[in-house]
Amino acid sequence: MANHIKEIKQPTQVNGDSLPSEKPLPVPPERLPKCGLQGVRAGPLLPLAFIAPRLFRRTVDWTIASWLMFTEFLIVKLMQVRVRQFGDPFNVSSDGPRVSLFLLNHRTQLDWFFSWGLGVPVQKMKIILKEPLARLPGAGWAMQCGAFVFLRRQIATDQARIVKLVSYLLNVDRNCELFMFPEGTDLNPVSLARSNEFSRKNQLPFVAYTMHPRCTGFVYLARLLGPDRLSDVYDVTVAYPDQLPSPEINILVGQVPKEVHYHVNRIPAAQLPWDSTATVEAGSTAEEQLQNRLADWLQARWLAKESLLKEYYARPIGERCFEQEVPVYSRTFHTSLTTGKFQPTFIGLANVVFWFVSMPTFVYLLYTSRFVFIYACLVQTCFLYLTFITGGVSYWAASHLGGPVIDGPTLVRSNRISATSC
16 A cells, blocks of 8 residues: 555645645635624425326426525525626537536535536536535425435445436436536534645645545546546536535524636546556556546545645735636526626526515415415325335336446446545
């Protein structure tokens, strides 16, 4: 293992920018203030998962996309948060079914929430989350219906779940975006200290704006999908130019950042290091070599991300932004040519009216109609059963669909992956 660690010893520079290599830095940026005080109702659709699985998936995806359009409206208009995209535009693939993989740094617990302000490209997203979140009443059940991936951090169980869910989505002819946070948790003093302790033990550079990524999940997903099913990998860097949305409960009292910036680097799947002309290392198989190349690729992307964020936060608060801003592709808003402000579209307004009317109406009927109350109780009982007995709505739906199952790769035990996972 020591030989492997020496081989992957990271450079002190990425793209000409120096990286911290002598001592850990505090959670950055020191001048960035924190806020001081600073489900989707998918129950009626459950029978379709058994009767018409493809119709169930399409209907639920449409419902969730509608909810995310409503959330996008709330983020932009009610919260007055401007979500800006920089770098590359998203590629909307039509030669499906295909999967896109989004790799995000995890600065706060709300990085995923503000990403909904990016519009249409993220409205099919399936976030990879910890299993306890699936058990949250309401929100957790909605995420189950949305085919989010819930992991236990038990390799065999998690790999089986990923294979089953990805096979299910491809069998119902649905493109999707898998959101992954390779760091495993949000950046805070405790997690950063743990990451840098890992750096000290494994002769890796200390970081301050990111944490060293866990490579196992990414390597498994990349190999599972391969260049035929994986269309693109998006290296997404999240940054908050003025203040952090922390603690997260402050969002309920309107204490949110004025802007959230997402830098997108699109990498076509064909550009991943599937093949190598390098000499095969003695004592290692071709399979292990592929795993090592993918792990090294992810680690290099994260070091470049560290350098990008270091440069970003070195600027004064009012001047923080990435290069090459691109317009957000949205059905909820269009940008006014005269004022440059976001103006709601007809579809966006109609969608907002639908949710503003339907939610209070349902609450009213819940308290005034015995039939609706009994129906709601039955739906919640079904969700409880599916959550704790079958593993979740999507896994239950997948078991009723049938169809071919992707052959999941078996990860070879690799020192390189172990040395880059903290």
